[in-house]
Amino acid sequence: MPGSVALARLTSASGGSGSFPPAAAVQGARQDNLKEIVGIGPVVEARLHALGIVSFRQLADLDEDGIGWLGCVLDGFGDRIVSDDWVGQAGFLYERHHRGRV
Template sequence: MNGLTLLALIALAIGIVFAYRAGRIAGRRDARAATPPPFSQAAAIDASAIAQPTVPAAAEASPPSPPLPADAIAGEQARLVAAYEAEAARLRAKLDDALAEQYPLAAFAEDRRALLAALADARADTARYRALVVDFEANAPSTLLGGPGSPDDLKLIVGIGPMLERMLHQLGVTTFRQIAHWTEHDIDAFDAKLAEFPGRIRRDAWVVQARALHQSKYGERA
């Protein structure tokens, strides 16, 4: 073996050793890069500092807002007062409407009570008149045709109906002559007795009618 061959073998051996060591160093470096570093509080603080943007000191300590001017305060007070008055007016109008709806009901109830009272009075008067008619029909004298002394048809006098005729018969008045001879005192007395028909004797002029009817029937003055 000559010297050149020996030198070549030595250089090859050195290269193999160098390559082996370089490969091991590169393998350890790759393993460290693949393994994550252990978590630490400092790393968490750094991460939060990166995630949250820093706020300027001027933004954190903003100056207080200036107070409202007097005109603005007065305007707000005026607005509140106007709103209160509008609400009060609305409530008053609503109350007035409720009272207006309630008044017709009260008036209707009052009218109904008055009508019922009037109806009760009318029924009482009807019952009283019915009793009078029954009494007069039972006690009225028979009507006989004849001379001046016989009963006349008093219903021929305007203002005297069947009921009044029976009432006059009950009082003893049966002829035109009797009524034709009534004086003012007699008129007052019979008007008081005929209380259901006040003032009718003078209003219908019974005396004048009785005189005319007597003369027409009997041909003589009463």
């Protein structure tokens, strides 16, 4: 499975700390409707949930390594993460839904 290979490589590159995916370590994250993000439909949302990514905050907090990891795991959607600005959209939606700001 390509995602498993990518995860193994990135985990090894990070010193084996298991820090990838960074967002999956968050326990008790509030589940958001990730389909509100342009470029994420039901299939991608289900794949993100399977990876432990369930909230806008988790996507908004992705750094360059996390984006690279997610692009590898979502095989075929890597370009969409950047071109559709999932991180920026997630940050905006997090603020809107959870902090009451727009």
